[in-house]
Amino acid sequence: MTPPERAWTYADALAWLDEHVNLEASGVGRTRPTLDRMRRAATLLGDPQGAAPVIHLTGTNGKGSTTRMIGALLAARGLSVGTYTSPDLERVNERLAWSSGHADAGGRGGAGPGHLRFQPIDDEAFAETLGAVAAVEPLVEGRLSRFEILTAAAFRWFADVAVDAAVVEVGMGGSWDATNVADGVVAVVTNVSLDHAEVIGPTEADIAREKAGIVKPGSTLVLGETDPSLAAVFRDTAAATIWERGADFGATSNRVAHGGRVVTLRTPSATYEDVFLPVHGAHQGDNAALALAAAEAFFDAPLSEDVVVEAFGSLRLPGRMEVVGRQPLVVLDGAHNVAGARVVGPAVAEAFGADRPRVVVAGMLRGRDPAAVLEALGPARLVVACPAPSPRSLPAAEVAAAARSLGMDAREEGSVDAAVHAALAAAGDDDVVLVTGSLYVVGAARPVLRRRTRQ
Secondary structure, three states: OOOOOOOOOHHHHHHHHHOOOOHHHHOOOOOOOOOHHHHHHHHHOOOHHHOOOEEEEEOOOOHHHHHHHHHHHHHHOOOOEEEEOOOOOOOHHHHEEEEOOOOOOOOOOOOOHHHHOOEEOOHHHHHHHHHHHHHHHHHOOOOOOHHHHHHHHHHHHHHHOOOOEEEEEOOOOOOOOHHHHOOOOEEEEOOOOOOOHHHHOOOHHHHHHHHHHHOOOOOEEEEOOOOHHHHHHHHOOOOOEEEEEOOOEEEEEEEEEOOEEEEEEEOOOOEEEEEEEOOOOHHHHHHHHHHHHHHHHHHOOOOOHHHHHHHHHOOOOOOOOEEEEOOOEEEEOOOOOHHHHHHHHHHHHHHHOOOOOEEEEEOOEOOOOHHHHHHHHOOOOEEEEOOOOOOOEOOHHHHHHHHHHOOOOEEEOOOHHHHHHHHHHHOOOOOEEEEEOOHHHHHHHHHHHHHHHHO
């Protein structure tokens, strides 16, 4: 499909996008790591990645949550902020989002939580922006990938709406990720564990080196990984300043509260006492500390207490310990690897009761060890296995077999829709239904559950 003479419609843009290789869906590794195509496309678009300062995030788990937290902090401080995240849950537009910001004379927010709401790019702007990328693609040697197109579109759109800052999440790895055409003034690393090892591994040290590639000369690195051997990889970068979890920032208090958590957060320049986070899981307190340190590094100054309270009070994290139903309680979380499952299992127990029976809807991608993931999540009285809506999906039979090997009852369904309905039918009012294993599964479950609540 070539760019039409007329203005593109949203359908035109999606059709053209779908003609390009989707490495996220196919799982095909890079045969020759290169940023040449992406750099050429960016040049032809006028290097929009340099139009506003960038906070660049990588890590195995927690990137999406931390990206949204940083975006909220910057918006509450009064900046116009763009965020780029992946994957999307329901619509591709979700990946590109913008908050116009608002500041009073003192440089603070204060317009209420509505002004912090990040809106996905609308269909018209999406079509126009992808049309601009399509117009330059013939001048790029080799076709762009789907992720490269979306990354170029994000930078171009952020330049068009004149954001004051962009918070950009790496798709995979770091050094050779399409987002790495940007030079982040602040680089953020959430953590490092074994994931995508077939592409950026095989060892955790290899993965750390790949992720360290986003750290640019003169930048500030905010490092969440605490393993000494892995942290050493990041210390050996060209960052001008490195702030490390534990030594320089952290959550000194992190306790469950009604509807979320109350945390005390320490940064190199301040302590913020008893801040409410309307999200579940101790790991989100750790993410908040990381996000707050990143925002302080960006401003080179502490934030006012009002800004922090407003930003974190506005948080909405779709697909991350997200409660979407009652009686039975239904929780969505995109934990997609063992490290993520080790966090989510205890988080469900702490927030909703360790003794509540669980029914788990689980679908996973190839490369995961389903038995290890299910074991990390903790006991379930029933596992309803389903394929993830991705070409990379593990067969539901493998997930069910893994559950049975752990002594759990299991059944298989042919789709996420069918699995969700089966789980709800099997669950009692006091049960917790946990939908997990992949953000693809969570994304497919959300509209099913919305329809249920409207009935």
